[in-house]
Amino acid sequence: MPSSPRGWRARLRVPAGVLGAVLLGALLWEGYKAVGDPDGTMLFGVRLLPRADDAAMPHVAEILGRFADPELTGGEPVGLVVLRAAAFTLRSVAVGFAVAVLVGAALAVLMQRFRVAERGLLPYVILSQTVPLIALAPVIAGWGGRLSIGSRPWEPWMSVATIASYLAFFPIAVGLLRGLQSPAPIAEELMRSYAAGWWRTLVKLRLPAARPYLFPALRLAAAAAVVGAVVGEISTGTRGGIGRLVIEYSREATTDPAKVYTALLGAALLGLAVAGAVGLAELLLTPGRRVSTR
Template sequence: MRKALYALLGLAVAAALWEGYKAVGSPDGTVLFGVRVLPRADDLSMPHLWTVAERLGRPEITGGRPVWIVVLNACLFTLGITAAGFVIGALVGLLLAVAMERFRIVERGLLPYVILSQTVPLVALAPLVAGWGGTIMPAWAVVSVIAAYLAFFPVAVGMLRGLQSPPASGVELMRSYAAGWWRTLVKLRLPSALPYLFPALRLAGAAAVVGAVVGEISTGTRGGVGRLIIEYSREATSDPAKVYTAMLGAALLGLVVAGLVSLLELPLMRHRRHVEVVTL
């Protein structure tokens, strides 16, 4: 409940900042040393939040469905792609973390390239992935691969840090019991890695949403919220609030994915805290 209240408070602060800047900001933007550092505060660039909410209830086109239904369907389509990319990325990240923890030479040789992989611009990478996999995979699977590309990195790095977190005394105790690497991994390293794993999974979920949206935009995949942003942006001059409805849907989708990961965390971390209390 406390986390939910903090989330609502954060949304309220963001809304107050938006409307406050719109009330006092310049229609031409805030310029500092000849560089615009804050956006324009006119209705074309920053419509009122209630205008965006009102646009959600109006038809997308004359006689069509309300915008909120269109955005919801697009978000559900993107959610499916995000889930596939998240699962693939999380599994790849976990396997890489275990391999790097098991073999020091793998960590030294692979970790720099894992970090380097995230410096490649996704907009440049997405058309390449579409070109390589477009002939053997459907469009949604290509976008899932792009989402997995962003999702695996935080899991690999966070899980590696968690697997290496047990103190040396704990590892030595397992060795004194003649426990092999696998038993030490299951009984000691994996439980110790849980506090590191779930924050990494939340980051991976948000990254998967970004990858899915950018992948839909770059590959032209229809049906998702990424494509909806492109379609609505064509009406930015005549109907600016419509563009923000799609972007609002993408932002809420990221929050939903992070919330679903947090739900997975609750039973496992509660069990871990119970075990710690019993041990003490």
């Protein structure tokens, strides 16, 4: 833990920055709504800026107030429904993120250990991220329908977790590989002079040196896992999650536009919560160090 007021101030900058960004976004939203064209800004027949009417851009207070209103007449509040859907999606995000960490770390260590593996695997790792998720999700869901884990059948949320891990492993593999390759040659020579083998060099030199690269990569991976899970739920039609809720609420966009934004805010807050959990892990694992904001 930080031992001085300056240390605490350094660690409080990140949540303060997030809060400031949220407030700035709300001000920009209301500012554009106040001065923007209700029909949108058009140029040569192409809409460059969105419509600023109440049907397309409800007031921020109206969106926030919709969380307390019942989803249906006499039903549960929208906020509770969104929270339950976010918790459902969080399971897929957590499993997908854990798988992505294992796969990404294994690939990074393998590519650092063997140069031929780096030359052979890295192009395919990069190429994997060019496949559109909207096309990949139905394929994964179809494969999952034919699989089982022992006596347990493959469930739809597992396909969503697979999609989340597919999108999240890339920043971990690339970021950790860069960190493992970051020690200076003189440090590697020093380890060799002590007759340290590859494993001891990895544990004592390369992994500590990779820490500044790893945690920013983990934050990117956490956000990517949320995006993958939401897109996966939308593409595969998995019910119960925040992605499906976005689709269901979008059907009421013309009559209840504020309701649509509650699901979108729920997805955004889920991403912030997962990224915040990674930041908390960094605080706990790097006592006395300043949190990286990259």
